Amino acid sequence: xxxxxxxxxxxxxxxxxxxxxxxxxxxxxxxxxxxxxxxxxxxxxxxxxxxxxxxxxxxxxxxxxxxxxxxxxxxxxxxxxxxxxxxxxxxxx
Numbered sequence: 001x002x003x004x005x006x007x008x009x010x011x012x013x014x015x016x017x018x019x020x021x022x023x024x025x026x027x028x029x030x031x032x033x034x035x036x037x038x039x040x041x042x043x044x045x046x047x048x049x050x051x052x053x054x055x056x057x058x059x060x061x062x063x064x065x066x067x068x069x070x071x072x073x074x075x076x077x078x079x080x081x082x083x084x085x086x087x088x089x090x091x092x093x
Contacts, residue, residue, distance in 0.1 A: 005022070040075050
């Protein structure tokens with residue numbers, strides 16, 4: 001992945017984290033918040049940009065954001081669950 005200008009967004013209206021890539025292809029994580037815990041329901045990377053690391057990139061950005069908010073996360077989809085199991089700091093707050 002080249003040096004890209006990527007903006008991480010917490011789109012509270014749609015309850016999802018997004019990576020603004022400056023195109024119509026927007027990777028996102030759909031979430032639900034219950035009692036201060038982010039439940040990461042699914043991670044979506046558009047087919048046109050799959051295989052370029054955007055799934056990991058958005059999980060890393062979302063994890064940092066959740067930690068900054070002093071919250072914790074639970075992965076519901078297999079991708080989020082697997083990422084969080086490899087990066088346990090966010091689940092142990």
